Structures are given as structure tokens and as C-alpha cells.
Amino acid sequence: MSAIGSDRRRIRLPRLLAVFVWAYILWNLLPVVCAMAFSFNATRSRSVWQGFSTQWWSGTPLSLFDNDEYASALKHSLELAAWTTVLATALGTVLALAVTRMRGVSKHPVNFILMIPIVTPELILAVGLYLSLTFITAWPFTLVHLGTAAQVVGQVTYTVGFVVVVIRGRLGVLGEGLEAAARDLGAGPVAALVFVLLRLLMPAVLVGAMISFAFSIDNFVITEYLASDSSTVSIPMYLYANARGGNTTPALNALATILVVMTLAVVALAGLLYRCATRRETGSSDISSTVALGA
Amino acid sequence: MLGSPGIIWFVLWVLVPAYTIVAVSMGYVSDSMLPVPEWNPLYWNVETLTTVFREMRPGGTFSRVVTNTVIYVACAMALCVLVGYPVAYYIAKQAGRWKALLIVLLTIPFWTSYLMRMLAWIGLLATDGYVNRLLVGVGLLDNPYGWLEGHGFVVVIALAYGYLPYFILPLLASLDRIDDRLIDAAKDLGMNRLWTFLRVILPLSAMPLVTASTVVLLPMCGDYYTTTLMSGSPSTAMIGNQIQILAQGGPQQNVGASMALLLQITLILLLSFYLYASSKTNRTAAPV
Numbered sequence: 348m349s350a351i352g353s354d355r356r357r358i359r360l361p362r363l364l365a366v367f368v369w370a371y372i373l374w375n376l377l378p379v380v381c382a383m384a385f386s387f388n389a390t391r392s393r394s395v396w397q398g399f400s401t402q403w404w405s406g407t408p409l410s411l412f413d414n415d416e417y418a419s420a421l422k423h424s425l426e427l428a429a430w431t432t433v434l435a436t437a438l439g440t441v442l443a444l445a446v447t448r449m450r451g452v453s454k455h456p457v458n459f460i461l462m463i464p465i466v467t468p469e470l471i472l473a474v475g476l477y478l479s480l481t482f483i484t485a486w487p488f489t490l491v492h493l494g495t496a497a498q499v500v501g502q503v504t505y506t507v508g509f510v511v512v513v514i515r516g517r518l519g520v521l522g523e524g525l526e527a528a529a530r531d532l533g534a535g536p537v538a539a540l541v542f543v544l545l546r547l548l549m550p551a552v553l554v555g556a557m558i559s560f561a562f563s564i565d566n567f568v569i570t571e572y573l574a575s576d577s578s579t580v581s582i583p584m585y586l587y588a589n590a591r592g593g594n595t596t597p598a599l600n601a602l603a604t605i606l607v608v609m610t611l612a613v614v615a616l617a618g619l620l621y622r623c624a625t626r627r628e629t630g631s632s633d634i635s636s637t638v639a640l641g642a
Numbered sequence: 643m644l645g646s647p648g649i650i651w652f653v654l655w656v657l658v659p660a661y662t663i664v665a666v667s668m669g670y671v672s673d674s675m676l677p678v679p680e681w682n683p684l685y686w687n688v689e690t691l692t693t694v695f696r697e698m699r700p701g702g703t704f705s706r707v708v709t710n711t712v713i714y715v716a717c718a719m720a721l722c723v724l725v726g727y728p729v730a731y732y733i734a735k736q737a738g739r740w741k742a743l744l745i746v747l748l749t750i751p752f753w754t755s756y757l758m759r760m761l762a763w764i765g766l767l768a769t770d771g772y773v774n775r776l777l778v779g780v781g782l783l784d785n786p787y788g789w790l791e792g793h794g795f796v797v798v799i800a801l802a803y804g805y806l807p808y809f810i811l812p813l814l815a816s817l818d819r820i821d822d823r824l825i826d827a828a829k830d831l832g833m834n835r836l837w838t839f840l841r842v843i844l845p846l847s848a849m850p851l852v853t854a855s856t857v858v859l860l861p862m863c864g865d866y867y868t869t870t871l872m873s874g875s876p877s878t879a880m881i882g883n884q885i886q887i888l889a890q891g892g893p894q895q896n897v898g899a900s901m902a903l904l905l906q907i908t909l910i911l912l913l914s915f916y917l918y919a920s921s922k923t924n925r926t927a928a929p930v
């Protein structure tokens with residue numbers, strides 16, 4: 348990475364390219380900044396600026412913090428994110444450890460299954476889950492009802508693959524010798540796994556957890572498909588339902604702002620933590636590759 | 643076994659649902675007009691599937707959504723390449739000391755809720771919004787234009803806008819890995835900038851471009867929310883809209899399941915082509 352920026356002999360494309368890149372970045376970020384600014388608009392309009400006020404955030408019955416509908420969406424999103432983060436991280440960590448230990452033929456089908464949710468459009472995953480939860484009358488499908496339980500199952504299924512990718516990347520960097528070394532020094536199999544390998548894996552597990560949180564809180568398709576009634580409306584579902592409504596107020600922009608700030612804060616924290624935890628190692632991946640893995 | 647909870651989870655919530663789509667698609671409709679899945683492959687009924695397939699071809703009931711999907715996705719992918727490749731290339735190879743900052747700025751939209759990014763444009767493109775004000779103000783338009791009232795090109799631009807961050811970051815990561823010594827060698831051997839680009843950089847970017855395109859192709863094909871939010875008109879509906887309407891309850895769930903199945907089969911074929919192409923490139927490429 349570091350060798351690239353310092354090399355001055357590289358052919359220089361015209362300035363035009365630099366202007367193009369900055370224009371792209373502006374085109375990408377400016378609309379979102381505008382939408383956030385409109386949450387402070389003085390009138391109902393979400394498209395014309397008419398002065399500053401905080402009335403859509405708090406103070407009136409229609410403001411974000413004083414309205415039950417917004418509060419319920421926010422609460423439901425956080426509830427889903429908490430469940431998804433815990434389950435997806437636990438399941439993903441164990442799966443990543445298991446897959447790296449597998450030898451021979453069993454590895455390929457497991458890898459294949461893990462890839463399915465990553466390469467399938469969310470809509471198809473959602474339709475499949477919806478149909479199996481409504482048509483199959485056998486255990487454990489009868490346990491999971493549409494609503495919170497089904498939404499958590501769907502979000503975890505969608506997220507686990509990404510957690511596994513992140514943790515396997517870290518396992519690859521750590522190499523296979525550590526556990527064996529711990530065993531040679533007298534640690535039992537469980538101790539070698541928990542005190543040595545899992546401890547070294549912690550940064551990656553944390554990043555995995557934060558990615559699950561971000562995925563869960565931003566998830567729309569699966570969450571909407573597996574919802575039941577108005578108590579299981581999450582923030583993205585609420586945004587989708589009201590984005591074009593004529594009666595919608597800038598409080599919706601305030602709700603969206605909260606969503607964006609939450610996600611970005613969690614991801615930034617994950618990036619920083621990972622950096623700090625792996626700073627002293629050579630070959631540690633930078634934030635761009637961590638993020639690229641998520642794609 | 644360490645892996646068993648995860649594997650059981652995936653079997654229950656990935657493989658069984660996939661099989662359910664097939665079973666519903668190959669099932670029957672009961673006397674009370676409700677779809678009944680057929681779990682036994684021996685009794686599968688392919689009639690719905692073949693009917694849906696026929697209706698998806700030109701002239702059929704579903705041909706509109708199929709044509710829309712193919713055209714919108716193809717145009718949006720072309721925009722992704724035209725905009726995303728220069729951006730990724732510049733940041734990977736030319737940005738110098740700005741590189742870290744630019745990567746952070748690219749990462750922000752990647753982690754910004756997709757719906758928020760659409761919501762932002764809904765405000766700007768409204769009839770009294772700032773895009774119309776600007777265009778009327780500089781004299782490009784005489785009257786405000788109804789951007790959000792059922793225009794295919796707005797959906798295409800919105801799709802490109804929405805998916806570009808997911809296109810650029812993986813592309814950037816692989817372009818970053820292109821060995822600079824190859825570019826230097828081309829220069830030392832007397833190639834000018836244009837030739838270096840055409841004969842060295844472009845061939846090395848081919849596979850990363852295909853990978854990044856695949857990353858956005860898959861979700862775009864199942865997208866229904868972008869066109870709903872940016873147009874809302876049935877004339878710009880995509881295949882995702884049709885699946886979403888049909889599969890969620892009602893007597894036509896088997897039709898919805900068949901469409902989902904056909905879409906998934908198409909995507910699997912495209913993905914296999916990609917895997918074949920990438921394994922071939924890996925085999926022929928000289929180790930660097």
C-alpha cells in the first residue's frame with residue numbers, strides 16, 4: 348500500500364480525471380447532506396429551504412422524539428439489530444473456525460452453501476423464507492412466526508456469510524501455527540482455542556459484530572417481507588412507505604438522519620478498533636479491504 | 643462438531659427455503675384457489691413454470707417487466723463502468739496523498755442506507771425541488787420537469803447512483819493490486835500513456851471490472867424499491883416488482899415463485915459464466 352502513493356514517476360493523466368473524481372464524490376454526498384439539512388427546515392417542505400428550526404426533531408406532536416410511530420420504528424430497528432448482531436456474530440465465528448479446520452471433500456459443499464446468500468438477490472431469499480414459513484407446518488418452522496422472529500432469522504441468514512468472510516480473512520493472516528504452538532506448550536484443545544485463538548481473533552469478531560449491526564439496521568427487503576403488523580415496522584420500512592407521501596414531514600428526514608449517523612458511527616468505530624488492535628502486525632489489512640470484503 | 647450449528651442454520655433457512663420456492667412453483671392450485679406446494683419431485687407440475695416462461699417472452703403478459711429489467715440493468719451497469727472505472731482507477735493509481743481521504747469519502751455512501759440515498763433525491767427532484775430551480779434558473783428548462791413521474795431514465799440514473807459505491811470499492815481493491823512495475827516497465831520500453839493504458843492497464847482491469855459488475859448485477863436484478871421510489875409508475879416496473887406483488891399471498895403465489903425461480907436460474911447461469919471466466923484467467927495469467 349505505502350509504496351504506491353510515494354512513487355512520482357507514474358504517468359499523470361490530465362487534471363480532468365481529478366476533477367471528475369471530486370465531482371463524483373460531491374454528487375454522491377451532497378444530496379444526503381441536503382436531506383439531513385432538511386430535517387431542520389422551518390416548514391413542512393422537504394424540498395424547499397425556508398429557515399432553520401428544530402421542530403421536526405422535538406417539541407411538537409409531529410416531531411421525531413415525540414411521536415409514537417417514529418419511536419416504535421426506532422425501537423424495533425434496535426431490537427432487530429441487537430438480536431442479529433449477537434446471533435450472526437456467534438454463528439459466524441464458530442462457522443469460520445469450523446470451515447478453516449475442515450479438510451478434504453466436506454469443505455466444498457459447505458463453502459458453496461455459505462456463498463448462496465451472498466450471491467442471491469435479497470428478494471429471492473426473502474420470498475423463499477416467506478414461503479417456507481407460511482407453507483411448512485413442521486418444527487422448527489412453526490416456531491418462527493412472521494414478525495420479529497422471522498425478521499431476525501432472515502437478517503442473520505443474510506449477514507452470517509459476511510461475518511464468516513471477515514473472520515476467515517483474519518484467520519488467514521494469523522496462520523495455523525498458533526493453536527499448535529499452544530498445544531505444544533501444554534494447553535488443552537479447549538484452552539488453545541479459547542485463550543489463544545479466540546483472543547487473537549477478537550478484533551475480527553468485533554468487526555464482524557459491527558458489520559452485522561450495520562447490515563441489520565439498514566436492511567430493508569428481508570425485514571419488510573417477513574414483517575407482520577405495524578409493531579414490526581423498522582426504520583428503513585418506514586422510510587420506504589413514507590418517502591413519497593404528500594403528508595410526510597421533515598421528521599422523516601430526521602429519522603433517516605439518525606439511521607445514517609448510527610450506521611456510520613458503528614462502522615467508523617469498527618474500523619478504528621480494528622486498526623488499533625492490528626497496528627503492530629505486518630500485512631494487516633486496511634479499512635478499504637475490510638470494507639471491500641463486505642461487498 | 644464445531645460447524646454443526648451454522649450448517650444446520652443454513653440448511654434450515656437457505657436450502658429449505660430454496661426448495662420451497664421450487665415446490666410452490668411446481669405445485670398445484672387447490673379448489674379454494676389457494677396454491678399448494680408439491681414436495682415430491684415425482685409429482686411436480688411444470689405447467690406454471692412453462693406458462694410463466696412463455697409469458698416472459700416478447701408479447702407475453704410479463705414481457706414488459708422483463709424488458710424493463712434488462713434495459714435498466716444494462717444501462718445502469720454501463721453507467722457504473724463509465725463513471726466507476728475512472729474513479730476507481732484514479733484513486734488506486736493516481737491520487738497520491740489524497741488517496742486515504744478519497745477512500746474514506748467513498749466508504750461513507752457505501753455504509754449510508756440505500757433508502758436514505760433515494761430519499762435525498764426525492765427531495766431534490768421534486769417539482770419545486772432544487773434540481774428544477776437550478777435548471778429553470780439557468781434557462782435549460784422553461785417549466786419545472788416532473789422527474790419522479792414515471793421516467794425510465796430517472797430509474798436508470800437512480801440505480802447507477804445507488805449501486806456505484808458497491809461497484810467502486812471492490813474494483814478499487816483489485817486495481818490497487820495491479821503491480822506498478824508492469825506500468826513502469828511499459829514506460830521504460832517506450833510506450834506512451836495511451837498505449838500503456840490500452841495494452842497494459844486495460845487488460846489487467848478486465849477481470850476486476852467483470853467481478854465488480856457481478857457484485858452489482860445480482861442485487862440490481864432483484865431490485866424493486868428503486869423504481870417504486872423514483873417513478874412509482876407501473877410502466878417502469880421491474881421483474882422484482884412483479885415477484886414482490888405475486889409471491890406475498892394470494893392465489894398467484896405459484897406464479898411469483900416460478901418467476902423467482904426463473905430469475906435465480908438466469909443469475910446462476912451468469913454466475914457460472916463468471917466463475918468459468920475467472921478460473922480461466924487465473925490459470926492463464928503468469929504469476930506476478
